[in-house]
Amino acid sequence: MATVKLSFSPAPVHVRTARLVGVAVARRAGVREDLLDEVRLAIGEACTRAVALHRQYGLADPVYVEMSDGVGYTVRVVDRAPIEAGLGLAALGPDELAKESLSEDALTTGVGFALLAGFVEDLQVRPFDEGVGTEVRMTWPAGRA
């Protein structure tokens, strides 16, 4: 099993770097070419969510990303925000999305979760085992181990 670990300061500019690395490792792990767009989007959404939480809570801690190719290709994105912030995710319906009263931040959060849930078949969002925070774990089928 090969592992690539990345941690980055919670700044929007680094999310693109995480996407690029995540897709490069996915390709190397043998993830099907037609899934790579979805891998790129999902890693981006998970990292965007983590960066937003760190900024919301004023946390300078880095966002941690781990990519490994075992049975499938697994990406873990860990934030260090208080747990109550991380797990309250819900997809929004079209009526709610169009509501004037819905803030752009709330809409972006809901849409981000809808994208994660829609593009990642094997998705887990759970408390981080080693301290405060939430782990978003995504797995895709990969061709070679």
Add this chain to the structure above:
Amino acid sequence: MELSLATRTVGEHTVLEVGGEVDVYTAPRLRERLLELIDGGARHVVVDLGRVDFLDSTGLGVLVGALKRLRAAGGSFGLVCDKEPLLKIFRITALDQVFPLHPTVDAAIAAGSTGA
């Protein structure tokens, strides 16, 4: 690829051509440009996503913001998108039921002038 933004006017419509990656880092520039256009008096805005190769939730949030602002001002907002990967993003988020989506700029302009 970096974000690119180009504006042109077609009749009473303002067409904003967007290219490259629209994400958490670049979306604020798109928001700023849309606000400039709306504050400058544009009421019928068409955003052409034809050259966009990445769009995330932050970009979608900015587009919904512009749609709401224009509707409140009695204007119209249309999106041009014919790439399947991007269309899938709109379907998964249910935003295909919120935005008027058109395959071409001409179609968006034709729909915009009838008030859609």
